[in-house]
Amino acid sequence: MxxxxxxxxxxxxxxxxxxxxxxxxxxxxxxxxxxxxxxxISEHEFSCHCCYDILVNPTTLICGHNFCRHCLALWWESSHKNECPECRERWEGFPKINILLREATDKLFTEVVERRRAEIQANSKISRSLLAFQRYGDNLDRSRKKQHKGACFFFSGVLTALSCVAVTVLVYHWSSGVVEPDDLLISKPVSHWTPEEVVYWLEHLGPWAQLYREPFLQERVNGRLLLMLGNEELLKPPYSIENQAHRRTVLAELDRIKALGIKPPQNLWEYKAANSGKSLFLLYALKRSPRLTLFYLYLFDYYETFLPFLHTCCPPIAHINQTLESHFLNTQLEPSWHQWGEFLIKYLLLPYQLIAEFAWDWLGVHYWTSRFVIVNTMLLSVLELPHCWRLWTTASIRTLPSKMWNHLWKMTSQGFAFALLWPFVPQFVCNCLFYWALYFSPIINIDLVVRQLMHPETQAL
CATH class of the missing domain: 1.20.5 (Single alpha-helices involved in coiled-coils or other helix-helix interfaces)
Structure with a gap:
């Protein structure tokens, strides 16, 4: 069981x-x-309304009707109209192939579609019509890109025009004496200095100079008396500059003004007032070719400009007990091998970073101007990277020296042309160009960076 x-x-x-x-x-x-x-499912549901056969490369118009690609091309070529062959509704742009419908017809009616494609390829008239139709679409795409570029150029033109107006107004405002100081000692002989101007010169030597301000005021030291001072006079009362570093600084600056006859420039505006043509040349040259410009300063302006620039961008390693009272004394020392190595690496790889570091050191003196320079150097570095990459990937070793020589010749010829035309250019025009490159060049470079990022293959620096 x-x-x-x-x-x-x-x-x-x-x-x-x-x-x-x-x-x-x-x-x-x-x-x-x-x-x-x-x-x-019947063939009629997937048929073209022109040839009444199975759709081959079906193209959908904005009205919703579907046609064979070659049928639409033949209709467009014969009628010269952008209209639907069935309902006559106008279509805009260039019609595209309906990929989903094409895959459906290829799977459902494979044999018929393959036979029709072979017939289309064998017909030369249809091939010519398809080629003309495709060229028409390519021309439409190019015209759209040109319109887009035209809008970008129009925006850049409006921006440039507004910037020019702003530069003109600002230069006129500065030239009227509202912004810049009225009395610049860089253009006045030392022998004509007043006691107040002597104290003004002393205060700009450093914060420590405030200790000796009162003795100079009490003695009413003017320019002529200042030129007669020496080491013994500064050591004795009433000046009593017993600190050896302070006394060396004052004597070094006295030697400078004795050699120049005027006060040496100590900031950007004083340098521009004393060397207007040179400052404009350096501003544009550093933007176009920083490496060649720094090499030019090394050859022809070593002590006055190059050494202070190198010591500012690549400062020496200071000891704890080392005094730093005089910026001039430290910038006139020969750089160490460590400074030269750091400078050459930045010079070859990131030259714009040197300018940014130099502007950063003057941030306390030129608050907004230094920031404009730093932003501009960042934008120029971004623009230089793709240019160097294209030069490295497309240029061969044989063509690279010729391109370098062409760049050198171009910069040299522009420098000579600037030197010849400079005496004939009005000062107002030079001021416009100077402030344009200083304050409004970053705005233009932002537009260039945006276009470089949006269309990297079509932008050439």
Whole structure:
């Protein structure tokens, strides 16, 4: 007699087999239900309304009608109209192939589509029409890009015009004597200095000079008396400059004004007032070719400009007990090998960083101007990187020396032309060019960076 457990297990297995059979029947029924739907699709539903045959490379217009690509090309070539062949609704732009509909027709009617494609390729008239239609679409794309570029250039033109107006107003405002100081000692002979101007010169030597301000005022030291002072006079009362570093600084600055006859420039505006042509040349030359410009300063302006620039960008390692009272004394020392190494690495790889570091050191003197210079150097570095990359990837070793020579010749000829034309250029025009390059050049460079990032393959620096 069978066990009750065996009976129960047998009945469960029978129920499971019965359920599996029902499921398989349902799947078969579903498949039989799907197959008739696929079989009921006719060629008429996927036919072109021009040739009344299966669509080949179906192209959908904005009105929703579909046509073969070659049928639409033949219609466009014969009618010279951008209209739907069926409803005559005008379509804009250039119609594209409906990829989803093309894949559907290729799968459903493979043999018919392959036969029709072979016939189309063998027909030279249809091939010429398709080629003309594609050229028409390419011309439309180029015209759109030109319109986009035209809008960008229009924006840049408006920005340039507004910047020119702003520069003119600012230069006129500065030239009227509102912004710049009225009395600059860089253009006045030392022998004509008043006691107040002597104190003004002394205070700009450093914060420590405030200790000796009162003795100079009490003695009413003017320019002529200042030129007669020496080491013994400064050591004795009433001046009593007992600190040797302070006294050396004053004597070094006295030697400078004795040699120059005027006060040497100590900031950007004083340097511009004393060397207006040179400052304009350096401003544009450092922007166009910083490496060649720094090399020019090394050859022809070593002590006055190059050494202070190098010591500012690559300062020496100062000891704890070393006094730094005089900026001039420290910038006239010969650089160490460590400074030369740091300078040459930055000079070859990141020359604009040297200018940014120089501007950063003058941040306390020229608050906004230094920031404008730093931003401009960052933008110029961004613009230089893709240019160097294209030069490295596209130029061969043979053509690289010729390109370097062309750049050198271009910069040299522009420098000579500037030197010849400089005496004939009005000062107002020079001021406009100077402030334009200083304050509004970053705005133009922002536009160039944006265009470089949006269209890197079409922008040439």
């Amino acid at each position: 069978p066990n009750s457990i065996d009976i129960r297990v047998t009945s469960d297995l029978d129920m499971q087999h019965q359920m599996e059979g029902e499921l398989s029947d349902e799947v078969v029924d579903d498949c039989s239900y799907i197959k008739p739907c696929t079989a009921n």
